C-alpha cells in the first residue's frame with residue numbers, strides 16, 4: 467500500500483442509516499462511504515438489516531472494489547458501513563469492519579486499554595476472531611446484552627479508554643456513541659423519514675441528508691422507528707476534538723464541532739503569514755491539503771498564489787509501493803513542478819504539516835531543479851514531536867523529524883532557504899476556540915497514553 471508508515475495515516479470512517487421505509491439503504495451507505503474514503507483505504511465493509519436478516523460484506527480494498535452490484539441491490543431498513551485504516555491489528559479481511567455477532571459494530575478511534583480488557587474477556591470464555599481493539603467493544607456489549615442494548619453499551623463504555631466514535635446496528639436500532647473527549651468526529655443528519663450518522667458532514671451531502679448537529683462528547687444517540695433520543699453516558703465530559711482533523715485528515719468541505727475545515731485551513735495560512743512574514747514572488751501550496759493554507763498565506767501577504775505542482779490524479783492511495791531503490795522517490799510520480807510558474811522566482815512553499823520530512827525534502831529539491839531562485843518553507847501547523855495513540859497510525863517518535871532535529875537542522879535537512887512552523891498559540895488563534903487534543907504537538911493527551919504501543923500486539927495471540 468501507499469508509502470508504508472512514513473507519515474500520519476488517516477483513521478477510519480463510519481456511516482450509518484436508519485429509515486422507516488424499506489429502501490436502497492445499501493446504495494446510500496455506499497455513497498456515504500465513498501465520501502469518507504479519504505479516512506481509510508485499507509478495507510471497507512457494510513452490514514444491512516432488511517427486517518428479517520442481516521447481510522454482511524467486507525474485504526480489503528477500496529469502497530468501489532469491495533461491494534458488488536448484487537450486494538448493493540439489497541433493500542432494507544437500516545445499515546452501517548466502515549472504511550478502515552488499521553491502528554490495532556493488521557490489514558486483513560478478518561480485521562475489516564463492521565464486526566458482527568448478532569449486532570454490528572463499526573469503530574473510528576483506538577482503545578488504549580484493549581490489552582487488559584481482551585485478557586479479562588478471554589478469561590471469561592470469550593473467543594476472539596480478529597486482532598483489533600474493536601472486538602473488545604463488541605464482546606463487552608455482548609457480555610452485558612441480557613440487560614438490553616442501551617444498558618449494555620453503558621456498561622461497555624464504562625470500561626473502555628481511548629478514542630471512539632462507534633456505530634451499532636441491532637434489529638430495531640441504530641446507535642451512535644462518541645467518547646467523553648469527543649476526539650473523533652461524529653455527526654447526525656436527517657434524511658426522508660429517517661436519520662444518518664456519519665464521521666464527517668461531507669458524506670451527508672453525498673446522500674442528500676441535511677446536517678442536524680454533531681454528537682456531543684460522551685453522548686449516545688439511539689435511533690429507532692419512533693425517532694432519535696439522546697442519552698448522556700458520562701457525568702463529566704469535555705470537548706477535545708483531534709486538531710489534526712482540521713489540519714489534514716478531514717475533507718475541507720466538512721464542518722466538525724461547529725468549525726469549517728476549509729476555513730480553519732485558510733485562517734491557519736493567514737496566521738502563519740502574521741507569524742512568519744517574508745517578501746517573495748509566488749506562494750505555492752503542496753497539493754492536496756496544503757493548498758488552503760497557501761491561499762490564506764497569499765491573501766494575508768498579497769503575494770500572488772500560483773500553481774507550483776501538478777498532481778497525478780490517478781495516484782490513489784492504493785498505489786502499490788514497489789520495493790525498490792525508488793521507494794523514496796514516490797513523491798516524484800505524485801507531484802511534478804510547473805516550471806513556467808517557478809523559474810527564477812522566490813517561492814513560498816506552504817504545506818499543512820511535516821511528519822517525517824520526506825515529502826518536503828523532495829519538493830524543495832524539485833523546485834530548485836525547476837529553477838526557483840529561493841524556496842522558503844512555511845508549515846501551517848506546529849512541529850509534530852509526539853506520536854498519536856487515538857486512531858492515527860503514527861511513526862515512532864524517533865522517525866518524526868520534529869522530535870529529533872532543531873528548526874535549523876530541519877531547514878538544512880530539507881534544503882530550504884528559510885523555514886517556519888505555525889506556533890501552538892497561533893494555531894489556536896486561527897481556530898478561534900479551545901477544546902482540542904494537541905497531543906502530537908505538546909505531548910499532552912486527553913486520555914493517559916500507554917508507554918508501549920504495539921499495533922500488532924494481538925496478532926501473535928491468534
Ligand SMILES: O=P(O)(O)OC[C@H]1O[C@H](OP(=O)(O)OP(=O)(O)O)[C@H](O)[C@@H]1O
Pocket residue numbers: 472473474714752753754755756817818819820821822823824825826
Ligand atoms: O513529512 P512527511 O512524512 O512526508 O508527511 C507530510 C505530508 O504528508 C501529508 O500529505 P499526503 O501526501 O499524505 O497527502 P495529501 O495529498 O492529502 O496532502 C501532509 O499533507 C504532508 O504533505
Ligand SMILES: NC(=O)CC[C@H](N)C(=O)O
Pocket residue numbers: 476477478479550551552553554555563573574575576577598599600857858
Ligand atoms: N483508524 C481507526 O479508527 C481504526 C479503528 C480500529 N482501531 C482498527 O484498527 O480497526
Ligand code: SF4
Pocket residue numbers: 649708709710711853854855856858903904905906907
Ligand atoms: S495526538 Fe494529534 S493526531 Fe492524535 S488525536 Fe491528538 S491531535 Fe489528533
Ligand SMILES: [Mg+2]
Pocket residue numbers: 752753754755756817
Ligand atoms: Mg500533503
